Amino acid sequence: MDKIQTHAKLVVIGGGILGVSLLYHLAKEGWKDLVLIEKGELTSGSTWHAAGQCPHMIGSYNLAKVHLHSTNLYKQLEKETGQATGFHDCGSLRLAYKQEDIEWFHYIKGILDNVGAPAEIISAQEIKKIHPFIRLDGIVGAFYTPEDGHTDPTSTTNAMAKGARNGGAKIYRKNRVTDIKLLPSGEWKVFTENGDIVCEHVVNAAGSFCPEVGEMVGLKNIPSINMIHHYLVTDEHSEIKKLTKTRMNDRTSSSWKNLKVLKKKKLQLKDKIVKLSP
Numbered sequence: 186m187d188k189i190q191t192h193a194k195l196v197v198i199g200g201g202i203l204g205v206s207l208l209y210h211l212a213k214e215g216w217k218d219l220v221l222i223e224k225g226e227l228t229s230g231s232t233w234h235a236a237g238q239c240p241h242m243i244g245s246y247n248l249a250k251v252h253l254h255s256t257n258l259y260k261q262l263e264k265e266t267g268q269a270t271g272f273h274d275c276g277s278l279r280l281a282y283k284q285e286d287i288e289w290f291h292y293i294k295g296i297l298d299n300v301g302a303p304a305e306i307i308s309a310q311e312i313k314k315i316h317p318f319i320r321l322d323g324i325v326g327a328f329y330t331p332e333d334g335h336t337d338p339t340s341t342t343n344a345m346a347k348g349a350r351n352g353g354a355k356i357y358r359k360n361r362v363t364d365i366k367l368l369p370s371g372e373w374k375v376f377t378e379n380g381d382i383v384c385e386h387v388v389n390a391a392g393s394f395c396p397e398v399g400e401m402v403g404l405k406n407i408p409s410i411n412m413i414h415h416y417l418v419t420d421e422h423s424e425i426k427k428l429t430k431t432r433m434n435d436r437t438s439s440s441w442k443n444l445k446v447l448k449k450k451k452l453q454l455k456d457k458i459v460k461l462s463p
């Protein structure tokens with residue numbers, strides 16, 4: 186691989202969705218001379234493993250704004266960059282099994298109303314209209330966010346990478362950052378396998394490896410730890426396949442489906458729903 190450039194305004198370490206998103210947004214803001222360095226391929230860290238759920242139902246005001254911004258961005262990024270993101274705006278349902286869940290939903294709805302993310306608290310009967318395959322035993326209602334969905338994390342990251350490159354940012358892959366030193370000038374020297382680069386700002390977006398990168402500048406004990414996180418990928422179910430993407434998790438999570446497709450197929454499905462019911 187060729188040596189990398191020797192100077193930049195900002196160097197992002199890590200080409201997961203976080204680092205690439207930052208690169209994209211700074212390029213959009215008009216920042217010039219941006220560089221990202223990735224030791225493997227873009228998304229080869231946690232991003233590659235992500236299920237890609239992009240829920241609007243978030244109990245923090247600022248994070249809810251970030252999530253809404255993300256889904257709005259993913260919906261139009263292909264138009265801007267020519268690279269598909271794989272985003273499906275299928276909407277989501279979060280099920281309530283007790284009255285406290287509904288009270289919690291009201292709290293979240295207050296946040297989403299402020300942020301501008303559409304949300305409704307719906308009855309168990311209304312769930313059936315949206316998702317005919319859910320058994321309603323014990324369910325007292327649901328939180329319905331019609332405009333969120335799920336995305337393909339790798340395609341989404343690559344779409345943002347393309348947007349960042351279009352804005353002049355440079356991405357170096359297969360190049361590990363090995364050390365960082367503060368220079369007397371106040372600039373940073375980032376040491377990489379393919380040469381060193383001096384810059385004004387360094388961003389640690391190394392995901393699971395951010396403690397190791399933090400240690401390069403003397404930061405000990407960055408409070409970041411890997412957690413076990415898993416999901417199941419099953420064979421296709423012929424009826425569910427017709428509804429496109431459907432995800433049903435347990436009571437703390439979401440159930441997904443493509444509402445637009447369902448609306449079109451509602452009549453054809455009616456018979457099958459009866460057959461599937463216990």
Ligand SMILES: Cc1cc2nc3c(=O)[nH]c(=O)nc-3n(C[C@H](O)[C@H](O)[C@H](O)COP(=O)(O)OP(=O)(O)OC[C@H]3O[C@@H](n4cnc5c(N)ncnc54)[C@H](O)[C@@H]3O)c2cc1C
Nearest residue numbers: 199201202203224230231232235236237238362391392394
């Ligand atoms: C099984 C699973 C399912 C998930 N599902 C979801 C979901 O549905 N929705 C959701 O929002 N989130 C989900 N997540 C979480 C999500 O994947 C992460 O929050 C996100 O990908 C983190 O992105 P990142 O850019 O911070 O880190 P990463 O994607 O890990 O990127 C860090 C990058 O830094 C690079 N790097 C590290 N050290 C160096 C170095 N010294 N030099 C150069 N490069 C370096 C790595 O190679 C890596 O590519 C899931 C995670 C897992 C594991």
